Amino acid sequence: APALDVERIRRDFPLLSRTVHGKPLIYFDNANTGQKPASVIEAVDRHYREHNANVARAVHLLGEEATGAYEGARDAIARFINAPSRDEVILTSGTTQSINLVAYSYALPRLKPGDAIVTTVMEHHANIVPWQLVAERTGATVKAAPIDADGELILEAYLRLLTPEVKLACVAHVSNVLGTVNPVREIGRECRRRGIPLLVDGSQAAPHRPIDVQALGCDFYAITGHKMLAPTGTGALWARREHLMAMPPLFGGGEMIREVRFDGTVFADPPHRFEAGTPNIAGFAGVSAAIDYLQGIGFDRLKAYEQDLLAYATDALERVPGVRIFGRAKEKEPVISFLIEGVHANDMATLLDLQGVAVRSGHHCAHPLMQFFGVPATLRASLAFYNTKAEVDGFIEAIAKVRTLLL
Numbered sequence: 001a002p003a004l005d006v007e008r009i010r011r012d013f014p015l016l017s018r019t020v021h022g023k024p025l026i027y028f029d030n031a032n033t034g035q036k037p038a039s040v041i042e043a044v045d046r047h048y049r050e051h052n053a054n055v056a057r058a059v060h061l062l063g064e065e066a067t068g069a070y071e072g073a074r075d076a077i078a079r080f081i082n083a084p085s086r087d088e089v090i091l092t093s094g095t096t097q098s099i100n101l102v103a104y105s106y107a108l109p110r111l112k113p114g115d116a117i118v119t120t121v122m123e124h125h126a127n128i129v130p131w132q133l134v135a136e137r138t139g140a141t142v143k144a145a146p147i148d149a150d151g152e153l154i155l156e157a158y159l160r161l162l163t164p165e166v167k168l169a170c171v172a173h174v175s176n177v178l179g180t181v182n183p184v185r186e187i188g189r190e191c192r193r194r195g196i197p198l199l200v201d202g203s204q205a206a207p208h209r210p211i212d213v214q215a216l217g218c219d220f221y222a223i224t225g226h227k228m229l230a231p232t233g234t235g236a237l238w239a240r241r242e243h244l245m246a247m248p249p250l251f252g253g254g255e256m257i258r259e260v261r262f263d264g265t266v267f268a269d270p271p272h273r274f275e276a277g278t279p280n281i282a283g284f285a286g287v288s289a290a291i292d293y294l295q296g297i298g299f300d301r302l303k304a305y306e307q308d309l310l311a312y313a314t315d316a317l318e319r320v321p322g323v324r325i326f327g328r329a330k331e332k333e334p335v336i337s338f339l340i341e342g343v344h345a346n347d348m349a350t351l352l353d354l355q356g357v358a359v360r361s362g363h364h365c366a367h368p369l370m371q372f373f374g375v376p377a378t379l380r381a382s383l384a385f386y387n388t389k390a391e392v393d394g395f396i397e398a399i400a401k402v403r404t405l406l407l
């Protein structure tokens, strides 16, 4: 495939041409949330202008169109992650809801005192706190696998934690702070050998690499729409049918029942059993458009471009005096956490913002990882396929300016 034409791509993203504080925007906060192409914005807009109605309850044409948009997103997501069946895809508001659904509907009824859930030190709080909440209610414990100084998961240590008391293993496909790509396929294989179900947090993987839940050999896979060009408030949980069939609903309400009687209500089959109430229909119209956009580019081209940009940015950042980079995994997505000696992360982020550069500073919802590195916060530059080497140059210049200002 021909190389990615980034100037053409940038024209598809209206927000990228705005200025902030009178400076052209350099948006390097993509791991936090991504910008949206016009096709996604228009899909949402078109939905409200032309097709708006509720799903699955009206016989009129608009109701059919709205249902088509919503169920069409389920089909698009199923293909996007290579789910064996569209009925194994639960539409949610994002990864947080996806993981909590597994915590309360799958884990909670199964856990007893002495059981354990395994996660890792590099997880986002969304893949830690729900497990703590259900562990607290059941007398189970949460165990965290360690990482090494490069920010790689210590696989042998993770596998050693997979003892018979473990009822669920969890891991991020890609770390939101370090960019580390975890060996999910190997973990999946080892979990299957031990009969332990595996949940993968795919929030940071889906924007960068093709996902194949069958090849990964996991049991649950969570994604969030807003990091992969789609609107906020959209996401999905894929789960094996055998698990879904055995899971009680988390929320009760409309859309999730077959028959309601006061002497016993019969729930709908998955996926609808887990989708009580009116969903984010317009948002899911945007999800289909986002997946179309990503597939129009193709992950082979996207990856080649992003990896080149990551190498360029890492190399440039390494030349900045006093820089400390966190996360040097052999395989990583374009996320760089760093600190500049003598400059507080927040001060740096604030002064970069005044120059038009948007990066995140803070703990990135990963307190245990910050504790591991012994820092309260880092700066994080997270890149996307619509970022450029010229922007990286601007970012490095902006850091140099802040250094001369403060040091």
Ligand code: PMP
Binding pocket: 031, 032, 093, 094, 095, 096, 097, 124, 126, 127, 172, 174, 175, 176, 201, 203, 204, 224, 225, 226, 365
């Ligand atoms: N897991 C990871 C690795 C993430 O990066 C994020 C978002 N920062 C989440 C989970 C939570 O996703 P959301 O806030 O969209 O539910």
